[in-house]
């Protein structure tokens with residue numbers, strides 16, 4: 001085998017490994033960005049091969065999540081509804097192996113209706129894309145409360161109590177293999193503990209039988225960038241566990 005063939009084989013193996021990894025994460029479709037006008041013949045082939053319009057990708061497939069969202073409705077179950085612009089339900093792969101759970105939407109999230117899209121969200125996106133070599137749509141991202149607490153205060157106990165049942169139902173619908181709890185409020189709520197995130201982080205816990213890794217919230221990291229290395233240590237444990245799950249599903 002000459003050098004070019006060897007290099008080609010190496011690339012093929014890397015692509016194969018990456019696709020298998022994403023398949024194990026529940027992603028069975030890969031988005032290919034457009035690369036310019038499609039020649040007429042190729043366009044015909046693409047059209048002929050395209051699935052019927054009513055078929056949805058796994059990301060969009062009707063799921064238990066739709067039922068949970070429908071049940072939530074234009075929720076007024078707690079006082080956070082008074083000041084919100086948008087309910088931030090959650091976003092990502094409805095069949096994700098990995099779910100990130102944060103505390104609640106901030107200003108940017110309230111505006112856009114999407115979780116983790118502000119400065120802290122960019123940091124989480126970096127962790128997912130640069131650190132874990134995944135895409136946001138490979139995982140699912142949501143919060144303990146779905147409406148923004150005024151002035152970014154912590155959600156209050158009555159608000160958490162009102163909203164948490166919907167998080168429980170979201171997780172029951174997704175059935176992830178792993179959960180990452182981001183920050184004090186999320187981790188204390190999920191684990192029903194008074195123990196703080198500083199002592200909990202980095203050690204696997206269990207949420208309803210699902211391994212849960214507590215780590216710092218990205219907003220905390222924006223204020224304390226020196227602790228990014230601690231979060232990276234925690235995320236490396238999550239990556240290792242995902243790889244084990246992936247290997248198990250391929251055997």
Ligand code: SF4
Pocket residue numbers: 072075076077078079080081087145146147159162163
């Ligand atoms: Fe409803 Fe949750 Fe919003 Fe409260 S935070 S109004 S319970 S969706």
